[in-house]
Structures are given as C-alpha cells and as structure tokens.
Amino acid sequence: AQSVTQLGSHVSVSEGALVLLRCNYSSSVPPYLFWYVQYPNQGLQLLLKYTSAATLVKGINGFEAEFKKSETSFHLTKPSAHMSDAAEYFCAVQKTSYDKVIFGPGTSLSVIP
Amino acid sequence: GAGVSQSPRYKVAKRGQDVALRCDPISGHVSLFWYQQALGQGPEFLTYFQNEAQLDKSGLPSDRFFAERPEGSVSTLKIQRTQQEDSAVYLCASSLGGSQGANYGYTFGSGTRLTVV
Numbered sequence: 223a224q225s226v227t228q229l230g231s232h233v234s235v236s237e238g239a240l241v242l243l244r245c246n247y248s249s250s251v252p253p254y255l256f257w258y259v260q261y262p263n264q265g266l267q268l269l270l271k272y273t274s275a276a277t278l279v280k281g282i283n284g285f286e287a288e289f290k291k292s293e294t295s296f297h298l299t300k301p302s303a304h305m306s307d308a309a310e311y312f313c314a315v316q317k318t319s320y321d322k323v324i325f326g327p328g329t330s331l332s333v334i335p
Numbered sequence: 336g337a338g339v340s341q342s343p344r345y346k347v348a349k350r351g352q353d354v355a356l357r358c359d360p361i362s363g364h365v366s367l368f369w370y371q372q373a374l375g376q377g378p379e380f381l382t383y384f385q386n387e388a389q390l391d392k393s394g395l396p397s398d399r400f401f402a403e404r405p406e407g408s409v410s411t412l413k414i415q416r417t418q419q420e421d422s423a424v425y426l427c428a429s430s431l432g433g434s435q436g437a438n439y440g441y442t443f444g445s446g447t448r449l450t451v452v
Contacts, residue, residue, distance in 0.1 A: 256440055258440075258443075263445070264445055264446075265339070265426055265428075265443035265444050265445045265446055266378070266426070266428075266441075266443040267443070268440040268441070268442075271440050312377050312378070322368065322380045322383055322391060322394075323368075323380075323441060324380065325370075325377035325378045325379075326377055327376060327377045328375075328376070328377045
C-alpha cells in the first residue's frame with residue numbers, strides 16, 4: 223500500500239533562513255507526488271506536483287521539491303523563509319492518476335522573526 | 336463556480352443526531368473526493384466519485400457514513416447517529432479526473448468543521 227512519512231511534525235526557522243521539509247514515500251513504482259499547504263481554518267492548496275517529468279519541480283510562492291527515486295524522497299525547500307509561509311504542509315502520493323491521493327501526517331512550519 | 340464550495344462551514348451536532356454536509360465542486364470536474372481531517376492530522380480518504388458513480392468507499396469508517404452524488408455534480412456526505420469520534424473537519428475536493436487528475440491535482444474546499452457534543 224502507498225504511504226507517506228514526513229520527518230518532523232514541527233519545524234521552526236528564522237525569517238530569511240532556508241526551509242527544508244522532508245517527505246519519503248513507499249511505492250514499488252514511481253508515483254505522482256504532491257505538496258499541499260494548509261493555512262488555519264482553510265482547505266488545502268496545491269504547492270507543486272511531480273508527474274514523472276522533470277525531477278526538480280518548482281511551485282508557487284518560491285517553493286521547489288526534488289524527486290529522488292534512489293532515496294524515495296520528495297523534500298520541499300525554499301531558499302528564504304517569509305512570515306507568510308507559516309502553515310501546515312502535507313506531502314501526498316498518488317499511485318496512478320486514477321487513484322486516490324494519500325496524505326502524510328503533515329509538518330507545521332513556524333517562522334520566527 | 337470558481338472554487339469548491341462546502342456548507343455549512345461549521346456544524347455542532349448533539350450525539351445521536353443525523354447531519355448532512357454539502358459539497359459543490361468546480362463546474363466540469365468529473366472526480367469528487369471526501370476526506371476526514373482530525374485535529375493535528377493529515378486528511379484521511381473517505382470516498383470517491385467519478386460523475387455520479389461512487390467508485391471507492393473504502394475509507395468510510397462505518398455504515399453510519401453515506402455519500403451520494405446523484406447528478407454528478409453536488410455531493411452530500413451524511414452521517415447518521417453522530418458520535419463524538421466523528422468530530423473532525425470534512426474536506427471535499429474535486430479534479431478534472433481521469434488521466435488529467437494528477438496533472439492538475441485536487442482543488443479543495445474550505446471544509447466543514449463538525450463538532451459532536
């Protein structure tokens with residue numbers, strides 16, 4: 223069965239510092255991978271997706287993620303954190319485009335001024 | 336509409352009461368999904384529709400949960416005889432579906448926060 227693990231339920235960074243949120247997936251074949259962001263009392267918003275094209279994926283708000291098959295990882299990064307980046311981030315996996323998306327437990331990002 | 340609309344935004348139910356949660360997806364989106372998100376956790380899959388057909392209901396936690404999408408557009412998630420453990424945010428998402436489902440991801444509504452007292 224597909225699953226996603228996110229190392230670190232809570233990450234704190236200083237404003238302007240590098241953001242690194244970790245995601246590992248379990249899958250027998252390279253799946254589709256996503257990062258979603260959730261602001262308080264809101265639904266989830268798609269940040270970026272990997273769909274077997276380029277392994278380095280750029281998303282909205284300056285975020286990017288790199289698919290590494292050998293490490294079964296899809297870590298999310300942003301060079302310089304902004305206060306508005308404080309939110310909950312979910313990594314997600316989808317076996318095929320016809321399957322349901324499975325979400326990880328989430329990582330809460332705090333940005334310290 | 337421009338986005339996925341869910342109503343009500345908040346619902347407080349007494350234990351044992353039946354509730355109905357509504358989802359209005361983006362016009363033209365074939366696929367519709369319901370997720371349950373407990374406090375501090377990731378969304379958990381409940382059920383999936385392609386048009387009016389319910390293709391996967393493996394995530395529904397009990398037979399008290401029922402979902403429908405009779406005309407392939409608006410969907411309703413019904414919970415009968417609510418229990419305290421049903422308290423959660425219920426998220427609806429829609430997508431173009433099929434081979435385009437992964438290319439565009441899901442568009443989520445803001446959710447319905449259900450509190451059972």
